[in-house]
Amino acid sequence: MNDYIEIINKKLNEYMVIEYPEDIFKSMKYTVTLPGKRLRPVMCLEACRIFGGETDLAVPTACAIEMLHAQSLIHDDLPCMDNDDFRRGKPSNHRVFTEAIAVLAGDALLSYAPQVIIENSKTLPDKTLIRVLHEFMTTAGAFKLIAGQVADIESEKGIIKNTKEETLKFIHTHKTADLFKLALKSGAIIAGADGNQIDKMEEFGQIFGLAFQIYDDIMDEVSTFEELGKTVGKDKKAGKLTYVSLYGLENARDKIIELTAQAHEIIDRYNSEIFVSLLDKITSKITVKN
């Protein structure tokens, strides 16, 4: 995993150029290069590897997915959204560069990410490139990530879809799982995986994403600023609809155990130490913390 992270960090640094007018480029680079866990790009490269692909070919897409993730974090932290002053252990983007620049940096990342894929994937067959770009655009838009964010915002005002349970699943699926699905499916597509294999990655991403978001909800209640790198306890304070607020801490932990067991059923056949260790990280933290 560390080898992948090293490659991704090196390439992200390379892609995040600084030109005139410098503030916008600096703002984009700031959040992208802060030390996040790089889960999504790692999963993209690993999905490519397990289906026999050359991971080098997936690096531009993996980095673009991290840029999209960074964009969602920048916008999520804005005062008009989650209003958080910290991200990845540092002041959030708008606190450093102003709100106007942070909005524009998010917008710029959103269009720069596919630009990076296109400019650096010249050896990929056109059909593969178009499939990856299609997945990317769909995930970044109103049907997926934005749908999740809007449902999240609306749920805080009591606007829900049928039941709270359904609304929560909708939010977690679109706000969180869809980006993991994009990473896994793109890696598989670049490797030339078949339809069934790509579907397996989609299934794994959905289950992993739900488990990861419940883990994130638990951490918001039981973790520390030092560990999370952002303000803790905000969900509870805001009366946010989370797995913990709806089902309680113990049930949230049980759900993670159930989901990670399902994820193992899908992934164990691929002999991936990386996927297993990501699942272990989630379960080990929730079983020791209180």
Ligand code: GRG
């Ligand atoms: C895509 C145009 C467009 C807008 C985005 C703001 C927004 C719409 C979506 C918010 C999505 C969001 C912030 C989801 C939370 C997902 C989550 C648990 C993030 C934390 O991920 P980690 O822990 O973070 O992997 P690091 O910093 O380690 O990368």
